[in-house]
Amino acid sequence: MSKKKFFVSTAIPYVNAAPHLGHSLEFVQADVIARYHRLLGEDVFFLSGSDENAQKNVQAAEKENISPKKLVDKYSQKFYQFKNALNISFDDFIRTTEGRHKKGSQKLWQLCKKDIYKKKYKGLYCIGCEAFITEKDLVDGKCPEHLKKPEVVQEENYFFALSKYQEKIENLIENDKIKISPRERKNEILSFIKQGLEDFSISRDAQRMKNWGIPVPNDPSQIIYVWFDALINYITGLDFAGDKKLYKKYWENSSERIHVIGKGIIRFHAVYWQAMLLSAGLPLPTQELVHGYLTVNGQKISKSLGNVVDPFEVVKKYSTDATRYYLLKEIHPFKDGDFSYKRFEEVYNADLANGLGNLIQRVSKLAEKLKIKNQKPNIQIKNKKFNNYCSYLESYKFNECLQWVWEKISSVDRYIDETKPWKKTGKKLEEVLQKPTKEILEIVCLLKPFLPQTAEKIEQIFIASQIKAPQKPLFPRI
Numbered sequence: 001m002s003k004k005k006f007f008v009s010t011a012i013p014y015v016n017a018a019p020h021l022g023h024s025l026e027f028v029q030a031d032v033i034a035r036y037h038r039l040l041g042e043d044v045f046f047l048s049g050s051d052e053n054a055q056k057n058v059q060a061a062e063k064e065n066i067s068p069k070k071l072v073d074k075y076s077q078k079f080y081q082f083k084n085a086l087n088i089s090f091d092d093f094i095r096t097t098e099g100r101h102k103k104g105s106q107k108l109w110q111l112c113k114k115d116i117y118k119k120k121y122k123g124l125y126c127i128g129c130e131a132f133i134t135e136k137d138l139v140d141g142k143c144p145e146h147l148k149k150p151e152v153v154q155e156e157n158y159f160f161a162l163s164k165y166q167e168k169i170e171n172l173i174e175n176d177k178i179k180i181s182p183r184e185r186k187n188e189i190l191s192f193i194k195q196g197l198e199d200f201s202i203s204r205d206a207q208r209m210k211n212w213g214i215p216v217p218n219d220p221s222q223i224i225y226v227w228f229d230a231l232i233n234y235i236t237g238l239d240f241a242g243d244k245k246l247y248k249k250y251w252e253n254s255s256e257r258i259h260v261i262g263k264g265i266i267r268f269h270a271v272y273w274q275a276m277l278l279s280a281g282l283p284l285p286t287q288e289l290v291h292g293y294l295t296v297n298g299q300k301i302s303k304s305l306g307n308v309v310d311p312f313e314v315v316k317k318y319s320t321d322a323t324r325y326y327l328l329k330e331i332h333p334f335k336d337g338d339f340s341y342k343r344f345e346e347v348y349n350a351d352l353a354n355g356l357g358n359l360i361q362r363v364s365k366l367a368e369k370l371k372i373k374n375q376k377p378n379i380q381i382k383n384k385k386f387n388n389y390c391s392y393l394e395s396y397k398f399n400e401c402l403q404w405v406w407e408k409i410s411s412v413d414r415y416i417d418e419t420k421p422w423k424k425t426g427k428k429l430e431e432v433l434q435k436p437t438k439e440i441l442e443i444v445c446l447l448k449p450f451l452p453q454t455a456e457k458i459e460q461i462f463i464a465s466q467i468k469a470p471q472k473p474l475f476p477r478i
Contacts, residue, residue, distance in 0.1 A: 003041060004041075004042045004043065005042070005043050005250055005253050005254040005255060006042045006043065006044045006045070006254055006256050006258075007044075007045050007047070007250045007251060007256065007258065008033050008034050008037070008045075008047075008256075008258045009046070009237075009258070009259050009260065010026050010027055010047075010048045010049075010090075010260050010261075011259070011260070011261045011262065011269075012048070012049040012050050012094070012096065012233050013050060013051060013079060014051050014056060014057065015050045015052055015057065015071070015072050015075035015076045015078075015079060016054065016056045016057045016059075016071070016075065017060065017075060018078050018310075019075075019078055019079050020301050020308045020309060020310070020311065021294060021296075021308075021310070021311045021314060021339060022293060022294035022301045023079070023082075023311070024086055024311045024323070024327060025291060025327050025331060025337075026261070026291060027048065027082050027086060028086060028324050028327045028328060029260055029289070029291060029327075029328070029398065030046065030048070030088075031046070031087070031088045031449075032328065032393070032398060032449045033258065033260065033289075033393075033396070033449075034089055034090075035452065036393050036449040039445075039448055039449060040382065045091050045092075045238070045246070045249075045250040046089060046091050047090060047092055047093075047094065047233075047234065048079075048082075048090040048092075049093050049095060049096070049233050049237060050072070050075075050076035050079050050093070050094075050095050050096065051096055051230045052072040052076060052095055052096045052097045053096050053097065053212065053213040053223075053224075053226050053229055053230070054226045054230075055204070055208075055212075055226070057072055057212070058210050058212050068210070068212045069097070072095075076095055080093050081312070082311075085311065085315045086315065086324060087320050087321075087324070087452055087453060094233045094236060094237035096229060096230060096233060100236055100241060101229075101232070101233060101236040101237075102214050103236075103241035103242075104232055104235060104236030104239075104241040105214050105224055105228075105232050105236065106214065106215075106241075107241045108232050108235075108240075108276065108280055109216065109217055109224065109228075110217060111279070111280035111282075112160065112276060112279040112280050114279070115160055115161040115164060115279045116159070116160055116202065117159055117161070118156060118157070118158050118159070119156065119157070119159055120154075120155070121155065121156070121157055121201055122152065122153070122154040123152070123153060123154075124138075124150035124152060124153075125150050125151050125152070126143040126148070132200070132201060138150070155204075155205045155208070156205075157201040157203045157204065157205070157222065158201070158203040158216060158219075158222060159199045159200065159201055159202060160199060160200055160202045160228070160272075160276070161199050161279075162197050162198065162199050162200050162271070162272065162275050163196075163197050163199055164275075165197070165275040165279070166193060166197040168278060169193060169197075169270075169271060169275060170190065172274065172284070173189060173193070173270065177284070177286075178270070178274060178284055178286065178287070179287045179288070180287075180288050181334070181395070181396055182290065182334040184334075185263065185266055185290040189266055189267065189270045189271065192267060192271070193271065197271065201225060202224065202225045203219075203222040203225055203228075204222065204225055205221070205222065205223075206221050206222055209223045211223070213226065214229050227268050228272075228276070231269070231272065231273045232276075234251075234259070234273075234285075235247055235251055235282070238251050251283060256287060257283070257284075257285040257287070258285065258288070258289060259285050259288045260289045260291070261288060261289070261290055261291075262291055262292075262293065263290050263291065263293070266288070266290055269285075269288055270288060273285070289333075289396050291333060292332065292334060292335045292336040292337065293336045294327075294331060294336070294337060294338075295338045296308075296309055296339050296340070297338065297340050309339060311323070314344075318344065318348060318478075319475070320453055321451040321453050321454045322344075322348055322352055322475065324450060324451060325347070325348075325351070325352060325450065326339070326344050326348070328399065328450055329402045329403070330343065330347055331399070332399060333396050333397060333399060334396075345478050348478055349477055351406060352474075352475035353475040353476065353478070354477070355406060355409055355410070356406075356409055356474065356475070357474040357475040359413055359416075359440070360440070360458055360470070360474055361469060361473060361474075362413075362416060363416070363433065363436050363437060363440060364461050364462070364467050364468065364469040364470065365469040366421050366422060366429070366433060367433050367437060367467040368467050368468045368469050370429060370430050370433065370467070376441075376459070376463045377441050377442070379441070379442055379445040381446075386446070388404050389405070389446055392404060393449070398450075401450075402450060405443065405446050405447065405450075409443060411439075412436045412439050412443070415435065419432045421433055437467070440458065440462055441463070443458075444459045454474060457470070457474060458474070
């Protein structure tokens with residue numbers, strides 16, 4: 001019997017600068033989803049990547065006095081380093097400057113050709129959004145997302161007949177054929193669609209783009225618009241223009257195709273991407289999980305405010321799993337959430353050092369003189385005992401799921417306090433410790449999607465022929 005197929009992706013971030021801690025949130029959330037479905041025994045493909053054909057990348061390269069190629073090579077590598085720094089288990093990392101992506105983008109353009117036409121256009125363009133915006137979108141004359149005045153752009157471009165797909169997309173979202181989480185984001189996008197969808201520009205003048213990007217098929221004077229090119233990464237990363245084996249396996253035949261994205265790019269994913277796929281006659285994603293932004297001391301992360309937090313420095317100071325834990329436990333999965341070093345250290349000490357770490361130290365220390373032989377348990381996650389765990393994860397409530405796991409940790413701690421095993425010896429001690437050692441191995445299994453390194457360390461302690469307390473605490477107090 002073949003395994004159930006499951007596809008999950010992050011959005012691909014612009015690589016005009018080094019990543020900040022806010023970028024880490026999406027990578028970690030998507031990683032938990034991928035690891036959970038692997039834990040269920042499903043055949044998972046987890047895709048990430050970098051968006052490299054944007055005008056803002058050209059401008060950033062000019063500021064650094066280097067070529068766009070050198071700039072995107074430098075910063076895409078920084079994002080790729082999340083794989084080790086945050087233990088992100090993506091199966092592939094697609095760069096939009098790769099040949100396979102260029103071929104796939106041009107192929108999809110041809111498949112959508114019946115809905116593409118050329119016209120002259122004048123409008124307000126936000127470089128930050130890499131999109132034309134309307135007067136009604138502005139707040140005090142500025143883009144509300146990037147707080148900058150858009151520039152007026154006039155040129156002849158290719159347009160995509162988005163308006164043609166309004167009713168179809170509205171019905172798909174309304175009926176959860178494309179499920180958008182949370183509900184307020186679904187309502188937000190339905191409200192946007194009901195205002196009326198307008199055809200949108202899908203190319204840019206090659207000269208204005210300094211010839212950076214993917215040329216429009218049969219018209220090198222135009223570059224494919226960065227969003228029309230970027231969204232296609234979800235299938236070019238599966239070799240859509242090549243032998244298509246991965247594409248057929250993980251896109252056409254997956255039971256779920258989930259995009260994890262930030263709230264600022266929901267329109268592109270919930271509207272533009274769906275219309276492009278409908279036009280090309282390709283399968284649609286099944287779900288879109290929309291998270292909020294990470295703030296620092298209550299303020300949106302911004303270079304100009306000087307509050308950018310380097311995720312690699314946080315990991316270096318506190319560890320990979322401590323960073324993952326904070327992002328998943330303290331940051332609401334759907335709303336904006338705040339980071340501060342003060343709060344990080346409070347959570348670290350309370351939950352990791354005094355909670356999980358202390359429990360492992362206590363039980364392993366008590367058990368190390370006994371010859372308790374624990375077998376690696378075959379824990380079935382999909383059973384009544386873990387209904388809450390599965391329910392939380394399948395509705396992406398990472399914070400509530402961790403809270404539920406930590407209640408189990410507290411329960412084991414209370415059992416130890418009540419039974420006072422340190423007052424017992426021999427057989428009586430062994431009997432008392434059977435329950436907590438068994439429950440710890442269950443907890444380890446539940447922690448695997450969240451704290452994979454820590455889970456592996458604990459498992460090795462408790463499935464050894466003889467349990468020995470770790471020489472160093474799992475999470476030394478700060």
